[in-house]
Amino acid sequence: MTDQQAAVETRLRKSKKPFYFNTSEHLLRVGRETAANLSELLESLRHCPADSVFQHTFRTLQEHHFIRRGFSNDFAHWALSACNEPALAERLASVDVREFTSLEDLRQSLVRVLQDYGEHNPEAALRKAEEPFYFCAADIVVLPTSFVPDTLPGFADGLRRVSIHSIHHHFIEARLRLKLMSNDFSQWLLEEMYLPDAARAVNHIDIYTVTMENVRQQIVGIVERALQ
Amino acid sequence: MKPPQETIAPQTNPPTNGQASALAPAASARVGTEQRQSIRDFRIPPAPTPPAHMDDYRSIIGQANLDALRFLARDLKGKTIKMVNSTAVGGGVAEMLNRLVPMLTELEVPTHWEVITGGNDFFEVTKAFHNALQGSDYQLTKHVEEVFLMYNEQNMHRMQFGEDLVVIHDPQPAALVRSRADSGSHWVWRCHIDLSHPNPQVWNFLRSYIEQYDAAIFSSQSFSRQLPIPQYLFYPCIDPLSEKNKELDDSTVQAVCDEFGIDRSRPIVTQVSRFDRAKDPVGVIQAFKLAKKYVDCQLVMAGGGANDDPEGAAVLQEVKAAAGDDPDIIILDLPPWCALEINALQRASTLVVQKSIKEGFGLTVTEALWKGKPTIAAAVGGIPNQIIHKHTGILVHSVEGCAYQIRYLLTHADFARRLGENGREHVKENFLMTTNVKRWLLLFRILSGSRAAPLP
Numbered sequence: 001m002t003d004q005q006a007a008v009e010t011r012l013r014k015s016k017k018p019f020y021f022n023t024s025e026h027l028l029r030v031g032r033e034t035a036a037n038l039s040e041l042l043e044s045l046r047h048c049p050a051d052s053v054f055q056h057t058f059r060t061l062q063e064h065h066f067i068r069r070g071f072s073n074d075f076a077h078w079a080l081s082a083c084n085e086p087a088l089a090e091r092l093a094s095v096d097v098r099e100f101t102s103l104e105d106l107r108q109s110l111v112r113v114l115q116d117y118g119e120h121n122p123e124a125a126l127r128k129a130e131e132p133f134y135f136c137a138a139d140i141v142v143l144p145t146s147f148v149p150d151t152l153p154g155f156a157d158g159l160r161r162v163s164i165h166s167i168h169h170h171f172i173e174a175r176l177r178l179k180l181m182s183n184d185f186s187q188w189l190l191e192e193m194y195l196p197d198a199a200r201a202v203n204h205i206d207i208y209t210v211t212m213e214n215v216r217q218q219i220v221g222i223v224e225r226a227l228q
Numbered sequence: 229m230k231p232p233q234e235t236i237a238p239q240t241n242p243p244t245n246g247q248a249s250a251l252a253p254a255a256s257a258r259v260g261t262e263q264r265q266s267i268r269d270f271r272i273p274p275a276p277t278p279p280a281h282m283d284d285y286r287s288i289i290g291q292a293n294l295d296a297l298r299f300l301a302r303d304l305k306g307k308t309i310k311m312v313n314s315t316a317v318g319g320g321v322a323e324m325l326n327r328l329v330p331m332l333t334e335l336e337v338p339t340h341w342e343v344i345t346g347g348n349d350f351f352e353v354t355k356a357f358h359n360a361l362q363g364s365d366y367q368l369t370k371h372v373e374e375v376f377l378m379y380n381e382q383n384m385h386r387m388q389f390g391e392d393l394v395v396i397h398d399p400q401p402a403a404l405v406r407s408r409a410d411s412g413s414h415w416v417w418r419c420h421i422d423l424s425h426p427n428p429q430v431w432n433f434l435r436s437y438i439e440q441y442d443a444a445i446f447s448s449q450s451f452s453r454q455l456p457i458p459q460y461l462f463y464p465c466i467d468p469l470s471e472k473n474k475e476l477d478d479s480t481v482q483a484v485c486d487e488f489g490i491d492r493s494r495p496i497v498t499q500v501s502r503f504d505r506a507k508d509p510v511g512v513i514q515a516f517k518l519a520k521k522y523v524d525c526q527l528v529m530a531g532g533g534a535n536d537d538p539e540g541a542a543v544l545q546e547v548k549a550a551a552g553d554d555p556d557i558i559i560l561d562l563p564p565w566c567a568l569e570i571n572a573l574q575r576a577s578t579l580v581v582q583k584s585i586k587e588g589f590g591l592t593v594t595e596a597l598w599k600g601k602p603t604i605a606a607a608v609g610g611i612p613n614q615i616i617h618k619h620t621g622i623l624v625h626s627v628e629g630c631a632y633q634i635r636y637l638l639t640h641a642d643f644a645r646r647l648g649e650n651g652r653e654h655v656k657e658n659f660l661m662t663t664n665v666k667r668w669l670l671l672f673r674i675l676s677g678s679r680a681a682p683l684p
Contacts, residue, residue, distance in 0.1 A: 066653035134449035
């Protein structure tokens with residue numbers, strides 16, 4: 001089969017299961033825990049509900065999807081802006097949500113960073129922050145969209161037209177649902193379109209150095225290349 | 229039998245306070261009448277503008293986000309909402325309800341708005357409550373409690389609560405929740421005021437009623453209290469299609485600048501706020517004078533409140549004294565209906581400053597960010613929710629810090645532009661009226677137990 005024939009076949013291939021583009025909307029709920037210093041942050045982080053961990057990591061990325069660099073999670077932001085602890089902020093910011101398929105594992109990773117920093121910097125741990133950290137949580141409502149493609153061109157069209165929230169839902173939040181180090185887009189490209197290279201390339205996009213709009217463009221670019 | 233209810237028809241324009249007063253901008257108007265004819269006369273209240281429809285927001289939030297609102301509303305179709313507050317005109321709550329009510333209704337979630345009634349004694353008590361809840365000293369007496377409860381009781385008998393969701397705004401009508409036993413509705417208390425340091429007596433009195441609601445909503449995390457009911461965060465918002473925020477063509481911006489003698493060929497630094505010491509207008513002038521030693525710029529101080537508030541008039545005099553005879557400081561005391569002029573001034577600005585000492589949410593910051601303006605603001609009230617330092621704007625803590633950041637942003641255009649772009653996206657994501665509509669629909673669905681269907 002020539003490259004041209006392969007491209008035509010890819011373009012015409014119909015999936016057994018269409019890709020259901022959904023989107024998730026969140027309502028911000030104020031939690032019971034607050035922290036006035038790093039020691040209290042550690043203690044509250046140990047005990048706060050899992051949906052608070054979700055809010056301050058996964059969800060905050062969606063809320064700040066337009067920031068290209070330097071924003072990772074609310075704990076890192078607070079460590080820098082309210083506690084003036086840049087070294088801690090850097091370490092917290094390096095905790096990559098995409099390496100976790102469970103919120104408990106993510107919580108433990110953040111706790112380890114805070115605990116280690118507190119042990120080596122006991123004065124910093126007890127120093128009063130400029131403003132408290134308020135733990136929040138997200139109540140989530142998942143909604144359908146009108147995009148349900150069963151071909152690769154339809155998939156590319158959906159990618160271009162859904163909201164950024166939908167991209168985040170399928171690309172970032174999906175791993176908590178799938179319990180896989182992957183995302184809905186890669187899974188569909190692999191399992192329904194038999195495109196392992198494209199699936200892998202999508203999964204390797206770095207979300208921390210670009211905006212979510214740019215992530216969308218990169219995914220569209222990978223899909224368009226698969227169509228050529 | 230209860231008397232028929234009066235439902236408020238949302239207005240199509242912010243209310244005005246009657247006739248135009250004789251106002252003159254502090255800066256001399258340097259152009260003739262023929263040039264001023266290109267825009268309306270700002271001394272006269274404008275005619276009401278027709279209300280926007282949901283489809284009008286498509287170009288701003290995109291089809292996908294508009295679809296999400298319609299999907300959210302679909303499962304609520306036929307259910308009804310009642311909003312209750314204490315005033316139909318004036319103030320941020322009435323302004324917000326004027327837009328929110330028709331938008332929810334257009335999404336086929338019929339929403340009614342009613343205003344409680346009361347005598348002067350009631351509103352004196354609620355004004356005192358308002359101040360006490362924001363931290364003022366106050367002695368709560370049995371008589372005061374009785375006045376508060378008596379008028380709430382009267383309104384309970386006057387109103388009916390057959391809607392599926394009843395939203396009570398602020399403390400004044402909070403005790404209406406005693407009607408909920410008969411209604412079978414979901415009841416929500418929407419608090420628009422800063423409860424971070426409430427007078428304990430007044431808060432404890434009010435708290436016994438708040439705890440009877442299904443949920444409470446606050447405008448900032450720091451305003452919330454420890455309560456046994458869920459507390460949600462709804463940020464205040466702006467309407468991108470209002471006179472204050474809609475897109476303007478350059479000729480309108482130019483005409484407003486001409487009207488007020490502002491030179492657009494030179495950098496313009498602007499603070500928009502009423503003449504109030506909490507906004508630190510004198511501090512802004514000090515910062516401007518420090519910055520101007522190194523960078524060429526003009527300062528526009530656009531505000532109001534000096535005509536109907538003795539303290540505002542005194543502050544305006546202080547501002548004029550601080551400005552001295554500097555021709556680059558342009559002080560504008562504008563009437564409350566000058567939304568279009570404020571819009572144009574913000575759009576003409578190179579930088580916007582909001583150097584408040586105390587602030588609620590700071591909607592003038594939201595307006596500036598929406599216009600993509602690099603913004604320098606004090607880290608007080610709700611401003612840090614809007615300005616993520618060095619990402620969506622710059623937070624400052626002193627006159628000197630403000631002066632330095634004015635110099636820096638005026639000489640680092642790329643960084644300033646990036647702040648402006650991020651600021652606009654931040655507002656688009658979190659602080660637009662459409663986001664507010666989405667929050668109400670989400671809350672209604674969550675309270676109704678009507679979450680989305682499981683994933684396919």
